[in-house]
Amino acid sequence: MENVNSFEERFQQKIDNEEKIEARDWMPEAYRKTLIRQISQHAHSEIVGMLPEGNFITRAPSLKRKLALLAKVQDEAGHGLYLYSATETLGISRDELIDQLHSGKAKYSSIFNYPTLTWSDIGAIGWLVDGAAIMNQVALCRTSYGPYARAMVRICKEESFHQRQGYDILLTMCNGTAEQKEMVQDSVNRWWWPSLMMFGPSDSDSPHSAQSLKWKVKRLSNDELRQRFVDMTVPQAEILGITLPDPLLKYNESRGHYDFGEIDWEEFRQVVSGNGPCNKERLQARVKAHEEGNWVREAASAYAEKMKSKSLASVA
């Protein structure tokens, strides 16, 4: 008889050999739970992430911008669905997942609890928020769980358009009037720090990180990803001709990376625990949309039932 230990050893061996784990393979319960938590959080973030931008679809400044924004928000719905499907392969139902979001039991990225106040916020979200998300997601294309990795590959293919459409909005505005450029600077001032927070707590303060890295659920640590994001973004800000709101941001020759100031972790904790500027509004909007869509789901079920009994009747 093999005991759990030898199962776990073989499992870790597969991971160490870069083999993917598939839905029906044996896996430790804690691995399954970690994945359900992480992938569903990711799915919820895509779904809630539609709200701050959806806010501006009707107010986009041109038809071109409106089409692009619509397409981006539709992609986010799609990304949420890929990820919900991947989560369900781990043995949790869609209804449970949605209940967890609506009851506040499951988290989503804290970034979406900040408000979109001006059109340039839509640009800043595309550039910074999607930029940070891509940094994270590219690394996750190599995650050890097959269905998650495949969803990430699909998402990454679609995501780079999101960042470019955001940057394009900002570039256009920065080449516009002084007032428009100021608007961009104001947006970036507000979105920069929350974007850095998207990578999660510092490694020294991240309870799940070590195990997730060992299981290759995560491939790079929070701090590594954050550093890469900063290094990538600073030159892009220079091209826009704006400043990033961090007096300590400076290239460090000896490290070969940009140094940057300390994140306000108290703000991060507050937003994660439900006290951000829009937490209540976001959840209310989600629950409302779900409840108000209930009759559509019921009608579709009733229609499917009716068609099924009709086709049975015609066979009989």
Next chain:
Amino acid sequence: MKDWPLYEVFIRSKNGLNHKHVGSLHASDAHMAIQNARDVYTRRTEGVSIWVVEAKHITASNPDDKESLFDPAEDKVYRHPTFYELPNALKHM
């Protein structure tokens, strides 16, 4: 969403290629599954044809049977052309 079955989705990216599994989704019936698959999986001209099948109709092999199912093929090198050594003079075979 309750009771809506899970459908597995297969897409043919262009004629001449196989349908390939791309993911899954829930729908009230097969017709809606096709419509949803079109929105979820082919937003960028990824396909020319969609198959959906209720997940419960798929019978899958058990991962525990992997050795007994697939290992026997490993020592049958004579099934591959490289097993057979040919004279150098022979150019095309």
